[in-house]
Amino acid sequence: xxxxxxxxxxxxxxxxxxxxxxxxxxxxxxxxxxxxxxxxxxxxxxxxxxxxxxxxxxxxxxxxxxxxxxxxxxxxxxxxxxxxxxxxxxxxxxxxxxxxxxxxxxxxxxxxxxxxxxxxxxxxxxxxxxxxxxxxxxxxxxxxxxxxxxxxxxxxxxxxxxxxxxxxxxxxxxxxxxxxxxxxxxxxxxxxxxxxxxxxxxxxxxx
Numbered sequence: 001x002x003x004x005x006x007x008x009x010x011x012x013x014x015x016x017x018x019x020x021x022x023x024x025x026x027x028x029x030x031x032x033x034x035x036x037x038x039x040x041x042x043x044x045x046x047x048x049x050x051x052x053x054x055x056x057x058x059x060x061x062x063x064x065x066x067x068x069x070x071x072x073x074x075x076x077x078x079x080x081x082x083x084x085x086x087x088x089x090x091x092x093x094x095x096x097x098x099x100x101x102x103x104x105x106x107x108x109x110x111x112x113x114x115x116x117x118x119x120x121x122x123x124x125x126x127x128x129x130x131x132x133x134x135x136x137x138x139x140x141x142x143x144x145x146x147x148x149x150x151x152x153x154x155x156x157x158x159x160x161x162x163x164x165x166x167x168x169x170x171x172x173x174x175x176x177x178x179x180x181x182x183x184x185x186x187x188x189x190x191x192x193x194x195x196x197x198x199x200x201x202x203x204x205x206x207x
Contacts, residue, residue: 009076009099017050017063019043020093029099032071054078054097064142065097075102079132113173117160126153131170 009026013019022042030049031039039045056064065080079098114124122143129139136150143150158164161172 008101011046011050011095011097011099012093013050013095013097014092015094017047017055017095019046019050022046026099029071029074029076050097062141063095065095068102076100077102081134082138110173117157117172119157119160123153123157123160126150127157127169127173130154130166131173 009029010021010023011019011026012021019042027039027042027046030046030053031042053069054065056066065078067078069076069078077100079100081096081098083093083096110124110128114127119127125143126139129142134142136147136154140147140150154166154169157169161169163169163172
């Protein structure tokens with residue numbers, strides 16, 4: 001199954017990290033330097049590349065993906081989102097993975113603004129995940145810290161940036177290039193309502 005054309009590579013995986021769907025760019029990125037047209041069994045090939053290239057083997061306690069990887073001379077940001085689906089289709093999607101080409105401008109803008117507001121390295125890491133649209137619980141899982149610690153980081157960031165909401169933090173980076181294409185949108189409609197409720201709770205708690 002192939003997805004619509006995009007500027008980013010996209011993968012939809014089941015709980016066993018087997019491919020459910022992808023777009024052509026994901027295949028091009030992960031099969032480099034071989035040509036995508038030479039791959040006889042793309043689903044099998046991509047499933048193997050996901051395990052060898054995108055899976056973070058240094059993390060324990062559940063499935064975790066790397067934050068960055070290289071394909072040839074190009075560097076890509078790997079953004080993963082755990083998804084849930086209420087339907088009865090099989091196989092059930094478990095992970096949505098976005099492969100976004102890293103740009104020097106986006107990283108330099110993030111570093112520049114972070115330095116402007118005196119953010120620590122852990123606060124910068126929190127902001128990076130925040131710009132990806134992750135919840136506090138998801139950020140905590142990525143950083144190996146508790147949800148309350150994440151919320152404490154976010155409060156400190158808000159104080160330093162003189163804003164009162166998460167969207168206020170994102171607004172500081174808007175237009176700088178640091179937040180370009182940063183939000184990972186939920187590809188499975190059945191889970192949208194649940195995530196909106198979770199975001200709403202966090203905005204009220206932190207903001």
